[in-house]
Amino acid sequence: MGNIKEETYIKEIEKFIKEKTGINRFLSPKEITKLKKLFNEGYDISKLKEIIEKEINTLPPEKKRNFSLLKISHRKKTISNNEKVEKINKDFFEIEKWKKFIKKHKLPDELLLIKNKNLSPELMDLEIENNIIRYIWKKMKKKEKEKLQQEAIKEIKEKFLTENINIKRVLKTIVYRKIKEKYKIP
Structure with missing residues (x-):
């Protein structure tokens, strides 16, 4: 050195x-x-x-x-x-946190699979997070989905000027964040 x-x-x-x-x-x-x-x-x-x-x-x-x-x-x-x-x-790639999360919440191991293996570790991490959130969303009951969407719409009305934003994109982002918070996704 x-x-x-x-x-x-x-x-x-x-x-x-x-x-x-x-x-x-x-x-x-x-x-x-x-x-x-x-x-x-x-x-x-x-x-x-x-x-x-x-x-x-x-x-x-x-x-x-x-x-x-x-x-x-x-x-x-x-x-x-x-x-x-x-x-x-492998200290830098935090796959272990996802394994623990999946095991704790009894989710399928397939959520760890990533199509593009050439991604940087940061993007791989994000891809796994997206897989988990999509899976949770698909398995949610209709009433629970509607409740999250209503909360997100309320938040949009309170915090945003609706004429200046893409409402669908913001709605999706808020729902994504609410799922992440609710299930304490790392």
Whole structure:
């Protein structure tokens, strides 16, 4: 790792993220813990910057403020028995939280299946969340669906100027959020 110190490593990554996202943000304690782990494993800072930049560039401008180190995956080259072995560090991909949620709510494991395997971990996470919410919506009773829709319509009337919005899209978004809150979806 050279002469770079752990604190310098973390500050440099934090500065790099600020530059690439254009957002003045600070790292969360969990993100700092992940960086400390990477530093202690000897993960090269230039490789990490490269991965972070690629990940940020895949995000649309309005999503860049939500960028998190916790949702990126990285590949680390290690030497074992004089051979280079590529190891995927799965700490970053939070599939375990979905497995626990599915098990707790007795949902089918198929909800974890993703059609496009080339998605970034952040988008995979979102895809799984969408699968779960669609499944819950399909299994809801008609009265429960109508109740959620009525609550969403009430919220639209209270908080939005209806002539300036796509009501169907906003309604869908509010219902999505209400399902997420009701079932405590991570």
